[in-house]
Amino acid sequence: MYSIYTAYYDLIATASLLNIKKNKKFSAVPVYPLFRDICLMIYQINKDILDDSVQLDPTIKKIRHRVKLFQKKDNYKVYNRIVDLHTYQFGNDIDNLGFYLEGDKLVGSTIYTTYIFQDTHFFSTNPKETGKIALAFAKMVGESAGLIIEKLIEKSNYTLPLMDPPTFLYNDDKPYRDKDILSTKFYGEDQNHNVALTRLVVSLQEASTCIWLYKGISIKYDKLQLENYILLRLLTIKADEVMDNLKNMRRFLPDNFNQIDENCQFKLSAIINKFDSEIEEECKELRNMIHYNEDRENFLDYVNSKMKKDNNYINALTYKIVSDYMAPFNDIISDYLRINNIKSMSDFEKITRRVFTLIKRRDFRSTNSNKHPNK
Numbered sequence: 001m002y003s004i005y006t007a008y009y010d011l012i013a014t015a016s017l018l019n020i021k022k023n024k025k026f027s028a029v030p031v032y033p034l035f036r037d038i039c040l041m042i043y044q045i046n047k048d049i050l051d052d053s054v055q056l057d058p059t060i061k062k063i064r065h066r067v068k069l070f071q072k073k074d075n076y077k078v079y080n081r082i083v084d085l086h087t088y089q090f091g092n093d094i095d096n097l098g099f100y101l102e103g104d105k106l107v108g109s110t111i112y113t114t115y116i117f118q119d120t121h122f123f124s125t126n127p128k129e130t131g132k133i134a135l136a137f138a139k140m141v142g143e144s145a146g147l148i149i150e151k152l153i154e155k156s157n158y159t160l161p162l163m164d165p166p167t168f169l170y171n172d173d174k175p176y177r178d179k180d181i182l183s184t185k186f187y188g189e190d191q192n193h194n195v196a197l198t199r200l201v202v203s204l205q206e207a208s209t210c211i212w213l214y215k216g217i218s219i220k221y222d223k224l225q226l227e228n229y230i231l232l233r234l235l236t237i238k239a240d241e242v243m244d245n246l247k248n249m250r251r252f253l254p255d256n257f258n259q260i261d262e263n264c265q266f267k268l269s270a271i272i273n274k275f276d277s278e279i280e281e282e283c284k285e286l287r288n289m290i291h292y293n294e295d296r297e298n299f300l301d302y303v304n305s306k307m308k309k310d311n312n313y314i315n316a317l318t319y320k321i322v323s324d325y326m327a328p329f330n331d332i333i334s335d336y337l338r339i340n341n342i343k344s345m346s347d348f349e350k351i352t353r354r355v356f357t358l359i360k361r362r363d364f365r366s367t368n369s370n371k372h373p374n375k
Helices: 002-017 031-048 058-067 072-090 110-117 127-155 191-217 226-252 254-263 267-278 280-290 299-309 313-337 347-371
Strands: 097-102 105-109 177-181
Touching: 002 031, 002 127, 002 226, 002 299, 031 058, 031 110, 031 127, 031 191, 031 226, 031 280, 058 110, 058 127, 072 110, 072 191, 097 110, 105 110, 105 191, 105 313, 110 191, 191 226, 191 254, 191 313, 226 254, 226 267, 226 280, 226 299, 226 313, 254 267, 267 280, 267 313, 280 299, 299 313
Parallel strands: none
Antiparallel strands: 097 105, 097 177
C-alpha cells in the first residue's frame, strides 16, 4: 500500500509546484525540469502500479526517459539535432542559442528545452508557436496526472486521504536575464567537446532548479510534510543524475572531461570524489525509488523510518545536496562557460545580417533561374 501512497503524494506535490504563480523565474528555467519529473512519475506509476491501464500520450514516455542527462550511443545525434533545430528556428546568421542568467551566473538555456521536447509533437520549429504548444503540453500533463490520481484512489479502495493540492507560495518579481548568442560562438569544431558542452548545460539547468526549489520551499520541519517530502524527492533524483552524468563523461569522454576539469582547477573531480565519499549511496538509494513496488520499501516508508530515527534527516540532506554539490557545480560550470562574456548581437547587427542573407538567397535563386530557363 505504501507504493500507492508514495505515488499519490508524488503527483499531488509535483502538480502543485507546477501551479506556482507570481514567480518570474519559474517559467524560464525550473518549469521544464519539473515537467520532466512529473512525466517520469506519471509513466512509472501507470507502469508499476496500474499495469499500463491508462493510455498516455507517447510524449510522456519520451520525456520520462530523459531523466538520464545523456543518451548513451545517441549523444552525437542529440547534439546535432539540438543545433539543427535552433538553426532551423532562428537561422545561422543571427544569435540562435538562448541562455538565462542571474546576475552574471548561468542558470539555464533553451538547449535544455530542446533536449527535453525534441522528437515530440510538442516541439515546434516556429518560435511564435512555443507559448501555445507549451500550454497544450501543460494541459495534457495536468489531465494525465488527474486521471492517474483518480485511478490511485480507486485502487486504494478509497483509503487515500482526499486532499486539495497545497499552494506553494514562492513570489519573485525578478526574472532571469535573457542572453542570446550565435551557436558558432559556443560550439566549435570538436564534436566530442560540443557533446560535453551540451551535457554540462543540461546538467547545470537541473542543478539550478535544485537551488531554486531549495530557496523556495526549504522550510525546516521536524516531521514529514508534503513540502519537505517533495523537496527531498526531487533533489535526490536530480543530484544523482547530475553526478552520474559527470562520471559518465569522465569515463567515455576522458580527454574532454580532463581538459574541462583542468581548466576548472580540478574542481569537477573534487566534487565527484566528495559526493562519492559522503552521500552517493544515500542519493542513489533514494533516486532508485522512482520505481514503485508493492512488495518492497518505497520512498515514503523509507523516509518515514529515517525521520523517526532523526527528525533532522530531510533538513540536513537537502541542505548538503544544495550547498555542497549543486550550488558549487552551478558556479563551476557557469565560470567555465563564461556566457556573460560572449558578445550578443545588437538589434542593428541582426537586421543587417538577416537582410544580407535574404539578398544572397535572392541572388542565388536568380542565378539558378537564369541557368535553367523554362523551355
